[in-house]
Amino acid sequence: MIELVKAERLSAGYNSKAIWHDASFSIKPGEFVGLLGANGAGKTTLFRLLLGLEKPLSGSLEIFGEAPRRGNPKISYIPQRRIIDSETRIQALEYVRLGTFGNKWGFSFGKNAVQERKAALEILKLVDASDLAYRSLSELSGGEQQRIFLAQALVGKPDLLLLDEPLANLDIRREIQLVSIIDRIARSEKLSVILIAHDINPLLPVVDRIIYIANGKVAAGTPSEIVTNQKLSELYDAPIEVLRDSRGRLAVLGTEEAMHHE
Amino acid sequence: MNRLGLLSSSFSLNLWSDLHSMWQYAFMQHAFEAGSIVAIVAGMVGYFVVIRRLSFAAHALSHAGFAGAAGAVLMNLNPLFGLLIFTGGGGLAMAALGKKAASRDVQIGNVLAFMLGLGVLFISLYKGYATEAYSLLFGEILGISSGNVTLTWIAALVIICAVALLYRRLLFTSLDEDVAEARGISMLGMNIIFMLLISLAVSIAVQVVGVLLIFALLVTPASIAQRLTKHPLQGIGLSITVALVATWIGLFTSYYVPYPVSFFIVSVVFIAYLIVRLVQFLQHTGKAQPASD
Numbered sequence: 001m002i003e004l005v006k007a008e009r010l011s012a013g014y015n016s017k018a019i020w021h022d023a024s025f026s027i028k029p030g031e032f033v034g035l036l037g038a039n040g041a042g043k044t045t046l047f048r049l050l051l052g053l054e055k056p057l058s059g060s061l062e063i064f065g066e067a068p069r070r071g072n073p074k075i076s077y078i079p080q081r082r083i084i085d086s087e088t089r090i091q092a093l094e095y096v097r098l099g100t101f102g103n104k105w106g107f108s109f110g111k112n113a114v115q116e117r118k119a120a121l122e123i124l125k126l127v128d129a130s131d132l133a134y135r136s137l138s139e140l141s142g143g144e145q146q147r148i149f150l151a152q153a154l155v156g157k158p159d160l161l162l163l164d165e166p167l168a169n170l171d172i173r174r175e176i177q178l179v180s181i182i183d184r185i186a187r188s189e190k191l192s193v194i195l196i197a198h199d200i201n202p203l204l205p206v207v208d209r210i211i212y213i214a215n216g217k218v219a220a221g222t223p224s225e226i227v228t229n230q231k232l233s234e235l236y237d238a239p240i241e242v243l244r245d246s247r248g249r250l251a252v253l254g255t256e257e258a259m260h261h262e
Numbered sequence: 263m264n265r266l267g268l269l270s271s272s273f274s275l276n277l278w279s280d281l282h283s284m285w286q287y288a289f290m291q292h293a294f295e296a297g298s299i300v301a302i303v304a305g306m307v308g309y310f311v312v313i314r315r316l317s318f319a320a321h322a323l324s325h326a327g328f329a330g331a332a333g334a335v336l337m338n339l340n341p342l343f344g345l346l347i348f349t350g351g352g353g354l355a356m357a358a359l360g361k362k363a364a365s366r367d368v369q370i371g372n373v374l375a376f377m378l379g380l381g382v383l384f385i386s387l388y389k390g391y392a393t394e395a396y397s398l399l400f401g402e403i404l405g406i407s408s409g410n411v412t413l414t415w416i417a418a419l420v421i422i423c424a425v426a427l428l429y430r431r432l433l434f435t436s437l438d439e440d441v442a443e444a445r446g447i448s449m450l451g452m453n454i455i456f457m458l459l460i461s462l463a464v465s466i467a468v469q470v471v472g473v474l475l476i477f478a479l480l481v482t483p484a485s486i487a488q489r490l491t492k493h494p495l496q497g498i499g500l501s502i503t504v505a506l507v508a509t510w511i512g513l514f515t516s517y518y519v520p521y522p523v524s525f526f527i528v529s530v531v532f533i534a535y536l537i538v539r540l541v542q543f544l545q546h547t548g549k550a551q552p553a554s555d
Contacts, residue, residue: 051444071446079440087485088313090437091492102434103445105427136492152441 002065004029004160004192005050010059010218012045018057019045020213025220027209029159032186033194034203034223037213043196044080046213047162050194051077064159071103076153078146080164080196089136092129092148096120099155123151127181143174147181154185161186163195167202175202182206200227201249227252273518284517293403293513293523296411299418300470301479301509305502306425307463308484309494310456314436317481318367319356322374323457324464324476326352329377331398331468332384341398342413345465348377353457357450401472401524403513414466421462424455432456433494470509471524478524479505482531489538504534 003026011021019042027033035043048054049061052068061067064074076099097120101108108116124133129147132140137148146166153161163182167175183206186193197203200210204223211220212227214235219226226232227250232240240254274280284290311320330348331341352373385395397405406414425432434442435452443449464476471478483504487497512526519526 053444070444073445075444077441077444079444085315087488088437089488089492090313090494094492094494095437098430098434098438098441101430102438102442103447104430107426107429134492152438 002029003027003062004031004064006060006062008060010049010061011057012042012049012054013057014054016057018216020216020218021057023059023218023220025211025218027192027194029192030186030190031192031208032183032206033192033209033211034200034207035194035196035211035213036198036200041213041215043213044164046211047077047164047194047196050160050162051075073156074159075162076156076158076160077162078149078153078164078166080168086138088138090138091133092135092137092140092151093117093120093124093133095137095148096124096133096151096155099152120151120155123155124148126154126185127151142169143178146170146178150178150182150185154189154191157189158191160192160194163193165196165198167197167199172202179203179206200252204248204250280514284514288408289404289406290513290517292406292408292411294510296406296414296466297403297470297509297513297523298506299414300467301505302502303418303421303463304467304479305483305487305505306498307421307459308480308505309487309498309501310425310432310436311460311480312484312488313433314456316460317477318370319457320460320464320480321476322370322377323349323352323356323461324468324473325374325381326377327461327464327468328398328473329380329384331473332381332388332395335394335398336384336388340410340413341394342410342465342469345468346462349461349464350458352377353461354454357453357457397472398468399472399474400522401468401470401475403470403523404516406469410469414469417462417466421459424459428452428455471527475524475528478508478528478531482535483508486531486535486538489542504531508534 005025005027007026008024010023011018012023013019035046037043045054049056050063050068052070052072063072097116100116100119121130121133124130127147127150129144129151132144132148137145140148149166153163161182166178166182170178179202182193182195185191194211195203200223207223209220210223210226211218212232212235214232215237217235219231219235221231227242229240229242232242232252236254238254240252243251243253245251285294311317327345327349330344330346332344333348334341334344356370381398385392388394393402396402431442431447431452434445435447435449439449460480463480467476467479484497484501486504487500490500491497508527508530511530512523515526516523
């Protein structure tokens with residue numbers, strides 16, 4: 001089976017200074033991948049490489065069997081924490097429509113406009129947001145906005161979904177709700193997903209693979225391969241302990257993130 | 263008394279006969295024609311100015327235009343050319359420095375102040391009438407020449423065609439820059455085009471409301487529209503409508519009352535803005551009350 005993403009000895013950074021280097025991993029079609037690591041570790045940079053917005057410093061990266069290129073319609077991207085100004089009032093439905101028509105010329109009218117609306121409404125139903133279609137994006141809650149962003153990303157029928165911190169600022173209940181919506185759609189539409197997160201716990205029930213970026217290094221594998229004392233200690237170059245509570249939730253102790261919590 | 267003290271007609275309750283009598287004067291015809299075109303274009307471009315949060319940048323461009331127009335006056339050229347060159351140059355500079363540059367208010371403010379100063383110098387060097395400065399700063403639509411009406415038409419057609427062609431891309435890049443970029447739209451290209459569109463719109467709008475009151479046509483109508491509708495096309499339509507109605511009321515009133523047209527236009531849009539805010543505030547508190555019981 002052809003790999004969806006294949007990276008070999010890949011290094012990334014800005015101004016010839018590497019943020020991380022020598023990453024080799026592959027992602028198979030249909031996989032749900034969790035991309036983890038501390039702030040500034042270079043998770044979004046990997047997205048920018050996949051989107052063709054940045055060039056690798058060295059190594060090779062292939063996506064759908066070819067070099068990344070900008071504007072690839074097979075990839076949809078949800079950036080991190082978009083600021084929806086309360087003064088900017090835009091109907092959720094119109095916002096979702098941008099996902100299909102945003103890069104076209106001129107206006108859409110007649111049959112095209114009807115079709116676009118229909119497609120947008122169908123996608124909104126898919127993400128459990130039919131009731132939000134005619135509301136203004138700025139008056140929705142964080143979790144509701146994420147579902148609208150998801151709908152916008154899905155309406156162009158992509159094969160790969162890149163989600164940058166969609167769970168930030170959501171409470172645990174909404175985290176679980178959003179992850180399960182993404183997972184359900186990914187399975188039913190045969191979509192591959194790469195999702196950036198801080199906390200692995202909400203992802204554990206759904207992820208097939210984890211890519212962990214820390215300390216300039218990248219490790220990839222199944223959760224049971226990666227989230228271990230040994231692997232994470234190697235990655236961070238410091239003693240890391242992975243604890244598991246009675247409900248199977250993990251706590252990673254000894255990383256910068258963990259220390260900040262204390 | 264009417265503004266020139268020469269016009270014989272006085273206000274009657276028959277709107278049609280009032281318009282008919284004021285349109286007997288070529289300067290009123292020109293004013294209505296140019297004012298309407300400008301209102302349409304400013305309302306349309308203004309919608310994107312507001313959703314792109316570029317109102318201060320637009321304001322600054324008009325100030326750059328003041329220096330250009332004053333320089334043109336000094337060199338005995340059509341001020342409109344000076345406006346176009348300086349606002350266009352300023353717009354290109356802002357676009358080249360990136361969208362974030364356009365929201366750096368302190369830096370923009372510094373350039374803006376310098377441009378106004380430059381304009382003051384040019385005006386003082388000019389040995390003609392001080393009314394030139396006044397009309398650049400506050401607009402003088404009643405004095406618009408038929409040549410400038412033609413130029414206004416051309417600029418407006420360029421803007422309307424560009425917005426019609428780029429509507430979806432403008433909307434996408436305005437609301438969702440990162441996603442639009444990932445989808446292959448060139449941010450630099452769109453920023454340059456949009457800044458040039460603002461420059462063009464500002465240049466012709468200065469004739470109506472002047473450099474200092476540019477907000478009245480370019481921002482306030484669009485911000486009113488933004489409050490009233492969530493739908494982009496409706497928003498643009500509403501923004502144009504507000505700008506048009508304000509311009510017409512301004513021109514109509516100034517025919518009978520000897521105060522500047524731009525004062526009336528600014529007043530109409532401001533009052534409309536206040537009413538909308540007040541009504542929405544009352545609706546909001548009206549809704550909130552039962553919940554607090």
